[in-house]
Amino acid sequence: MPTCQSTNDEAAALLQQNPHTPEGTCLITDTQTAGRGQRGNTWEAASGQNLTFSLILKPVFVTATAQFQLNVAITLAIAELLGNVYAINDVRIKWPNDIYVKEQKICGILIENILQGAQIGQSIVGIGLNINQINFGNPRATSLALLRGTTTTLPEVFGHLCKLIEKYYLQLRAGNYTTLKAKYLQQLYRRGDLANFADAAGQPFEGEIIGINDTGQLAVQTNNTLRYFSFKEIVYL
Structure with a gap:
């Protein structure tokens, strides 16, 4: 077309x-x-x-x-x-x-x-x-x-x-x-690097991308907590 x-x-x-x-x-x-x-x-x-x-x-x-x-x-x-x-x-x-x-x-x-x-x-x-x-x-x-x-x-x-x-x-x-x-x-971008993000509420936080789980959520280590994010729930800063 x-x-x-x-x-x-x-x-x-x-x-x-x-x-x-x-x-x-x-x-x-x-x-x-x-x-x-x-x-x-x-x-x-x-x-x-x-x-x-x-x-x-x-x-x-x-x-x-x-x-x-x-x-x-x-x-x-x-x-x-x-x-x-x-x-x-x-x-x-x-x-x-x-x-x-x-x-x-x-x-x-x-x-x-x-x-x-x-x-x-x-x-x-x-x-x-x-x-x-x-x-x-x-x-x-x-x-x-x-x-x-x-x-x-x-x-x-x-x-x-x-x-x-x-x-x-x-x-x-x-x-x-x-x-x-x-x-x-x-080949995952920023994996293993400490970086800045914001959650769906706009709250900034520091974390390290660990990988993804079986459903494709992004796994991010923040302090002593491993958090999982779906589409539109996390923003790279």
């Missing part, structure tokens, strides 16, 4: 019209005018310079309580793309849905699951990956071009990423949760 408000919204509309839309269907656009992030934030992307797309998956083998495992698989695919294919150093997965290089964001992910009973029926995986954009309103944003000093064709990056998503998706389908989680923890 040359332009749309949100590829995730377009994918949701497609599934509503045709619930039997094949798994692997991808909606990609040059210009996304209302891309959304985890907290409802908009996604800044210059037209035709970045990858903005949504992938329809049907991970019926994943239970509702384990749905964060899909986030693990997708973020690992993107981290491997940047670190192994394009030799970017210091790639980190920022819980729950971002990819950082050092202290700058290069990718945002928004996964919206449609549950069927105790299982995931369908998933819409929205990805915004900064490729060739070099000017950002947010100083904490970066791109492949800024990091490598050269542009890269979008179809090339997209092809590599699709192969890696398939690789990790098949590992997820095989039930390799322990292996995937261990690799995820190795």
Whole structure:
């Protein structure tokens, strides 16, 4: 699509019209005018310079309580793309849905699951990956071009990423949760570092990210207490 408000919204509309839309269907656009992030934030992307797309998956083998495992698989695919294919150093997965290089964001992910009973029926995986954009309103944003000093064709990056998503998706389908989680923890942003956060009430606190639990909550050690946070319950300061 040359332009749309949100590829995730377009994918949701497609599934509503045709619930039997094949798994692997991808909606990609040059210009996304209302891309959304985890907290409802908009996604800044210059037209035709970045990858903005949504992938329809049907991970019926994943239970509702384990749905964060899909986030693990997708973020690992993107981290491997940047670190192994394009030799970017210091790639980190920022819980729950971002990819950082050092202290700058290069990718945002928004996964919206449609549950069927105790299982995931369908998933819409929205990805915004900064490729060739070099000017950002947010100083904490970066791109492949800024990091490598050269542009890269979008179809090339997209092809590599699709192969890696398939690789990790098949590992997820095989039930390799322990292996995937261990690799995820190795690349988890700020893990093991004493850092400042705020809770859902806006109360600041100091803590150390330990990891995630089986449902995908972030585990943070604060003084002598291990606290667990769900989406939107903790803010990085």
